[in-house]
Amino acid sequence: MSRYLFLVLGLAISVANASEQSPPKTTEQNQHDLAYSLGASLGERLRQEVPDLQIQALLDGLKQAYQGKPLALDNARIEQLLAQHETQNEADAQAPQSEKALAAEQQFLAKEKTASGVRELANGILLTELAPGSGAKPLATDEVQVKYVGRLPDGTVFDQSAQPQWFRLDSVISGWTSALQQMPTGAKWRLVIPSAQAYGADGAGELIAPYTPLVFEIELLATRH
Numbered sequence: 001m002s003r004y005l006f007l008v009l010g011l012a013i014s015v016a017n018a019s020e021q022s023p024p025k026t027t028e029q030n031q032h033d034l035a036y037s038l039g040a041s042l043g044e045r046l047r048q049e050v051p052d053l054q055i056q057a058l059l060d061g062l063k064q065a066y067q068g069k070p071l072a073l074d075n076a077r078i079e080q081l082l083a084q085h086e087t088q089n090e091a092d093a094q095a096p097q098s099e100k101a102l103a104a105e106q107q108f109l110a111k112e113k114t115a116s117g118v119r120e121l122a123n124g125i126l127l128t129e130l131a132p133g134s135g136a137k138p139l140a141t142d143e144v145q146v147k148y149v150g151r152l153p154d155g156t157v158f159d160q161s162a163q164p165q166w167f168r169l170d171s172v173i174s175g176w177t178s179a180l181q182q183m184p185t186g187a188k189w190r191l192v193i194p195s196a197q198a199y200g201a202d203g204a205g206e207l208i209a210p211y212t213p214l215v216f217e218i219e220l221l222a223t224r225h
Contacts, residue, residue: 049089098201101211105195108153108213112192125179126192130217135185138223143168144180145222151215158207158214164221173198173214180220188219 025033046053064071071078109126112118117128138144145166150159169177175193183189195201195211203210 050085098211101209104153105211105213109192109194118192121182122178123175123197124194125175125197127179128190129187130190131186131188131219133184133187133220135220136223137182137184138169138180138220139225140170140177140181141168142223142225144220145224146180146218146220148216148218152208153213153215175214176216176218180218183218183220185220185223188217191216191218 046058060072063069073081109124112126113120115128118126119128121127143166145164147161147164148159149157149161151157167176169180173193175191175197178197179189179191179193193214193216195213198214199208199210199212201210203212208214
């Protein structure tokens with residue numbers, strides 16, 4: 001409701017400023033015009049945001065709240081409905097952006113599949129062998145020692161190991177967990193991991209946007225149970 005309040009206050013100021021430049025009107029005329037202007041502006045906003053709004057219910061709520069009368073709904077129910085409405089608005093606003101990101105991901109993966117030496121693993125992970133390995137393959141519950149570089153589709157490095165790092169294979173993104181179980185110790189692979197096997201629709205803070213596929217160069221140095 002706060003944003004509607006800001007809308008009303010902003011409109012009240014603009015109308016007041018306009019009235020200073022117009023021919024003098026009576027106080028009653030000004031009050032009428034202000035009320036009408038507030039109603040027209042709010043109506044236009046609501047028509048765009050909630051096209052199927054029940055106008056009579058809107059007027060009842062507006063009138064009862066403005067006159068300080070008991071409301072037909074308790075505060076908890078009102079807050080619940082407003083919160084649901086805001087959540088749906090945010091989801092609707094993000095939908096076009098999500099569709100664009102998904103389309104960009106599919107285009108990137110399709111291009112990567114055509115590169116020389118690429119083969120596809122389970123869950124759409126793309127593998128290019130940079131160096132072979134002959135050691136044991138880790139289990140899902142093992143620890144792995146790796147050197148790695150992580151890049152975004154545009155080549156930006158978002159993470160890398162300055163020194164070899166140990167990770168539990170069941171505590172990393174699912175793309176790593178599934179791919180490294182097929183990787184012999186000593187090998188170095190380039191992995192293109194779809195967003196569904198990385199950070200998905202949530203992304204990772206400001207660093208990794210939703211629906212972003214990730215590219216890793218990983219060297220598996222050792223494993224241990």
